Amino acid sequence: MNQLKNFIKKYFSNFAFFYRYLGNRIFLAFLLSIMVSFLDGLGLSMFFPLLQVVGGGGDSLGIGDSGNLKYLIDGIQSLGIPLTLGSVLILMIVFFAFKGIAFYLSYVYRIILQQSFIRKLRIDLLNGLGRLSFKKFILTDAGRIQHVITGSIDGLATAFSAYFTAFEQILMLTVYIGFAFFLDPKFALLVCVGGGLVNLLYRIIYKKTTVASYKLTNFSNIFQGQVIQYVNHFKYLKATGKEPDYAERLKDTIYKIEDSRKRMGVLSSISGAAREPLMVGIIVLIIFIQIQFLKGNLATMLISLLFFYRGLGSLVAFQQSWNTFLQVSGALSNVTGLQEILRENKETNGKIRLEQFDKKITIEKVNFDYDDVRVLKDIDLEIRKNESIAFVGESGSGKTTIINLIAGLLPVSNGSLKVDDFSMAELNRKSFQNRIGYVSQDAVIFNDTIFNNVTFWAKKTDENLRKFEKAISRSALKEFINELADKEETQLGNNGINLSGGQKQRISIARELFKDIDLLILDEATSALDSETEKVIQQSIEELQGKYTLLIVAHRLSTIRNVDRVVLMDKGSIVDIAGFEELMQRNERFRRMIELQEL
Numbered sequence: 001m002n003q004l005k006n007f008i009k010k011y012f013s014n015f016a017f018f019y020r021y022l023g024n025r026i027f028l029a030f031l032l033s034i035m036v037s038f039l040d041g042l043g044l045s046m047f048f049p050l051l052q053v054v055g056g057g058g059d060s061l062g063i064g065d066s067g068n069l070k071y072l073i074d075g076i077q078s079l080g081i082p083l084t085l086g087s088v089l090i091l092m093i094v095f096f097a098f099k100g101i102a103f104y105l106s107y108v109y110r111i112i113l114q115q116s117f118i119r120k121l122r123i124d125l126l127n128g129l130g131r132l133s134f135k136k137f138i139l140t141d142a143g144r145i146q147h148v149i150t151g152s153i154d155g156l157a158t159a160f161s162a163y164f165t166a167f168e169q170i171l172m173l174t175v176y177i178g179f180a181f182f183l184d185p186k187f188a189l190l191v192c193v194g195g196g197l198v199n200l201l202y203r204i205i206y207k208k209t210t211v212a213s214y215k216l217t218n219f220s221n222i223f224q225g226q227v228i229q230y231v232n233h234f235k236y237l238k239a240t241g242k243e244p245d246y247a248e249r250l251k252d253t254i255y256k257i258e259d260s261r262k263r264m265g266v267l268s269s270i271s272g273a274a275r276e277p278l279m280v281g282i283i284v285l286i287i288f289i290q291i292q293f294l295k296g297n298l299a300t301m302l303i304s305l306l307f308f309y310r311g312l313g314s315l316v317a318f319q320q321s322w323n324t325f326l327q328v329s330g331a332l333s334n335v336t337g338l339q340e341i342l343r344e345n346k347e348t349n350g351k352i353r354l355e356q357f358d359k360k361i362t363i364e365k366v367n368f369d370y371d372d373v374r375v376l377k378d379i380d381l382e383i384r385k386n387e388s389i390a391f392v393g394e395s396g397s398g399k400t401t402i403i404n405l406i407a408g409l410l411p412v413s414n415g416s417l418k419v420d421d422f423s424m425a426e427l428n429r430k431s432f433q434n435r436i437g438y439v440s441q442d443a444v445i446f447n448d449t450i451f452n453n454v455t456f457w458a459k460k461t462d463e464n465l466r467k468f469e470k471a472i473s474r475s476a477l478k479e480f481i482n483e484l485a486d487k488e489e490t491q492l493g494n495n496g497i498n499l500s501g502g503q504k505q506r507i508s509i510a511r512e513l514f515k516d517i518d519l520l521i522l523d524e525a526t527s528a529l530d531s532e533t534e535k536v537i538q539q540s541i542e543e544l545q546g547k548y549t550l551l552i553v554a555h556r557l558s559t560i561r562n563v564d565r566v567v568l569m570d571k572g573s574i575v576d577i578a579g580f581e582e583l584m585q586r587n588e589r590f591r592r593m594i595e596l597q598e599l
């Protein structure tokens with residue numbers, strides 16, 4: 001019983017995977033390929049009456065007993081079709097013509113299914129990624145995600161095609177064996193034995209191919225991650241002359257990848273080269289057995305051989321496809337592995353939609369842990385609507401983390417975090433996050449025009465143009481854009497490569513100012529600006545005070561002089577909260593921080 005379960009799991013788990021995406025359409029595809037082989041079988045069977053007709057109806061050619069084929073011949077005759085040379089030849093043409101049509105339909109339908117499968121899968125993965133919790137995202141290898149969604153999916157198209165060809169060929173083989181059994185059961189037995197022997201040999205090759213494929217996929221994941229880092233840190237690597245050293249790491253992976261590929265190539269050459277000799281060998285053996293021991297007659301042997309040859313062709317095609325499938329099976333497990341991660345780390349989302357942030361955010365006795373490390377301890381904080389709050393403290397004291405909790409990016413480990421009396425867990429987080437603008441130290445620049453970067457691809461209506469103008473003047477970008485030949489239609493390269501650090505930050509700020517939001521988060525948002533530009537932006541931000549709820553993290557303390565309250569953090573705890581002046585009066589540590597910066 002367990003063996004049966006394992007067998008199904010082993011051979012049909014992939015089937016279940018495909019079935020999940022395609023449903024019963026799979027069976028229509030199989031039906032079409034059964035039709036192909038069935039019509040082929042009927043066409044080939046016509047050789048028997050042909051020989052009979054040529055022999056003048058009797059057995060002058062010594063074709064012998066028609067065996068079970070007589071049922072087919074009787075069937076045709078009972079349809080009122082006389083068995084003449086002309087009618088047999090025409091029937092033959094008709095069967096093969098229909099086989100051609102079935103073949104065409106089956107082929108086209110498979111391609112349609114494949115497109116549909118890949119499309120669904122891509123969208124499925126994309127949706128899954130969108131729902132992946134941010135916490136898990138931080139801890140997951142980005143190279144793997146990228147490789148699965150781009151590379152492995154292409155491998156999966158091959159896997160799909162190979163798996164279905166294999167499955168179809170098995171079905172066709174069954175049909176041919178069925179015909180062979182119908183014609184001559186003893187002969188059919190020989191087919192099975194021959195096929196079984198070949199299969200034994202190919203199993204060894206399969207096993208080795210699977211191992212190589214897993215290795216290949218694994219190394220490809222690693223490679224993808226390394227390339228991303230190589231590109232992202234290109235400037236640093238160049239400037240410090242470390243580029244060759246890092247490239248060595250990539251080269252090492254390239255060697256490993258190509259080694260696995262070579263191994264698979266060799267295995268597939270062996271299976272390809274062995275195919276023909278094996279086939280001929282088995283045919284010779286069958287002819288020998290037929291004549292020597294079974295005293296077969298000419299006609300049955302001829303037609304049997306035709307079926308046998310067709311069946312063996314299917315078997316070989318099956319082995320070929322199965323081998324291809326195994327070669328890309330690593331990609332399949334890569335995709336299902338990611339799907340599992342995405343499924344298990346789905347962000348839970350509440351039902352309550354928040355159309356607007358109205359009153360306050362309340363944080364009570366909140367802790368936050370990464371695995372075993374406590375990053376935030378016992379946080380109590382209330383943020384009223386339209387209040388402006390600055391978070392200050394040493395690097396690593398938890399400022400970004402607390403902001404990520406408030407933005408609903410990270411879930412609290414214990415304690416309660418409420419927005420307008422609703423706990424974050426009950427909220428439909430997207431509805432709340434739609435009310436948030438977030439600018440972080442790493443500016444977010446999309447590979448598109450300035451206008452699209454700021455407006456997030458909004459239409460160029462009068463209203464939007466007005467909003468755009470306002471946003472760029474508030475973020476001190478107006479002058480910069482006016483000096484560009486293409487103005488706001490200027491293309492920003494990949495990651496904003498043709499912008500200065502400060503310009504990137506200003507674009508990121510403009511994007512948030514363009515939006516209709518309640519809560520604006522600025523985490524080191526002005527760190528790359530010169531004091532002059534920072535002043536302009538600071539004025540804009542101060543204009544926003546009282547209109548938006550502002551959460552600001554800034555190392556330059558001069559920029560937060562006018563906020564309502566300053567939250568001083570240390571090692572994951574809040575040590576003091578007060579207005580800037582008051583905190584300066586009463587908190588020694590804060591005073592020292594200011595003094596140090598004034599030097």
Ligand SMILES: Nc1ncnc2c1ncn2[C@@H]1O[C@H](COP(=O)(O)OP(=O)(O)OP(=O)(O)O)[C@@H](O)[C@H]1O
Nearest residue numbers: 138370373375393394395396397398399400401402
């Ligand atoms: N993925 C992670 N796994 C474990 N610990 C983490 C992870 N990310 C951050 N931390 C820890 O959380 C603590 C708080 O980090 P956080 O980014 O909130 O600091 P910060 O106050 O914003 O610092 P900075 O001023 O340098 O930006 C740090 O001590 C850091 O080591």
Ligand SMILES: [Mg+2]
Nearest residue numbers: 399400401523
């Ligand atoms: Mg930070």
